[in-house]
Amino acid sequence: MANTKTANTAVHPSEAEGVVREPLVLNNRSLGWITDRICGIVENRQPFVWWVLFVPSVVLFGCLVFSLVYLVSTGVGVWGMNHPVAWGWDIVNFVFWIGIGHAGTLISAILFLTRQKWRTSVNRASEAMTLIAVMCAGLFPGFHVGRFWMVWFLAPIPNSNAIWQNFKSPLLWDVFAVSTYFTVSVIFWYIGLIPDLATLRDRGKGLAKKAYGFFALGWRGGNRQWRHYEMAYLILAAISTPLVLSVHSVVSFDFATSVIPGWHTTIFPPYFVAGAIFGGFAMVLTLMLPVRKLYGLEDLITAKHIDNMAKIILLTGTIVGYAYIMELFISYYAANKFEGDAFHMRILSGPYRWAYYCMFFCNVIAPQVFWFHWSRHNLWMVFLIVNIVNVGMWFERFVIIPTSLAQDFLPGQWGYYSASWVEKLMFAGSFGMFLMLFLLFIRFLPVIAVSEVKGVLPESDPHYHDWKRIREKRRGAKR
């Protein structure tokens, strides 16, 4: 049906006159160019800037290790938390990092199901970002439990105490949600990597060839393989889509199912999910803008990609802003005294109101700049705004978590929580770990999904050359 319709115009859809659709890969690059450019990043020496970033991030990672050793050997008392603020920076950081991960899965799964072809240029790096962010996230609750060596109690394993987990607890749901999320993300990422590992294998020599070849599992790119591969990819996208929405919903249940004023709201699941996608896209852009510049990937990650992501940030940022305002409205409209007081203190009279203003400015007001076309195409502007959003999303979790606890039901135990140096070092260290692992990813694996980008070129369409031939014939006939 579609074939006959387009055959009448005798132009490939990508070249139809009057259809202004920017190409996904600029300058008519060939398949070979794409392979060379992306694999070249892995095969050549890294630029000096790579080392400039890598060395400090390793040092910061060392700080993380040090703070964890100090924490475990001394006890959780070295953190600044005390009753009633039992959830401080550690849980803030956990939610912050896990939220960042969500953009990767959104790009790889939801945009795949909705046939957004531009995702192919950014999905690999965002999925890697997801995995690394979830690793960073997992650290915090792991050490938050206090006795790290007892973490295995979270798993439903028969033990000598004959005690079983409370499956009605949202904290246990979280264990399942986050571990499933990590595992499925690893699987999705690895399945996507297999054809590209085969490319690196076929280009490599010596040890590199052996190593990539090992992980490529002997991929031969036959259509009898591709057809099952594509089905596997589709299924993984289909199951990751509800998964990613569920993970942050479950994270929000940790708060929403409790009775603390400021936490006990039904708006949390969609609000957290929108916030996660918002913050995640900001982090994707924070990483991809320098990578694109550094490795000359402007033809693959084009202005259009950045424009699209900025629009998603604008949309989700506005949803988040709506949630902030609706939360305030409901606390007034529901006429619950505790709820009302909690929000009054949050924005007007409480000791943490500075954090609320900071959050509101960073997440709601700053991204509104993206309504303007010029701002989405000025890379410095984009970089500035996404970094403001990164800060804002951390503050959002800070506003929700410790400030609700610091002023709870009993005024007698109200106080002001601030983090100790150990918590601060650990947070800085988690950034070191994030950056270090991401730089290693750039060094050893293809940052852009080679086989997927090839699949969105106009010439990859099996009828592309047919259209060309028909068009040339018609032109000849006219002359």
Added chain:
Amino acid sequence: MAEFSSATELYHAAEKVRDAGFRRWDVHTPYPVHGMDQAMGLGKSWLSAIVLMGGITGSSVALGLQFFTQVSLYPTVVQDKPTNFFTLPAFFPVTFELTILLSAFATVFGLLGILMLPRWNHPLFNSGLFSKFSNDGFLMVIESRDPKFKREKTKELLEEMGAGAIEEVNY
């Protein structure tokens, strides 16, 4: 093994080979070519059936685990909340997550099983031409085990369809 210059050429060649009645042959491309399944006369992948089994296993394991441990082995009563059949909603999140987890495992292991991977050693890897598939080569491989295969005639067929380089690979 024959090399073609573009996806279009390979696509039309595949249609001809399909119509000629070959069974043991394949095309090797740098990316999945859309419509190639029809051009080769292949049906829909049946991987989804395996995944369905995985998903059903996941949800039954999760429900079984939760009801068995919570109701019969060690009923946890927190804040006077009982555990019985009606606490099912509280068991949804874990059931959902395990369904997804086991579906994902079924997908990846099912895929590797169907494709018979990992297989690090294959006769095709001995060919110099073959490594082009992962860059920009569009290759067609017809196995000599195919009942329709006749050395000269098949070669002629490939040439007729416009194949560039033709190579014989020993296995």
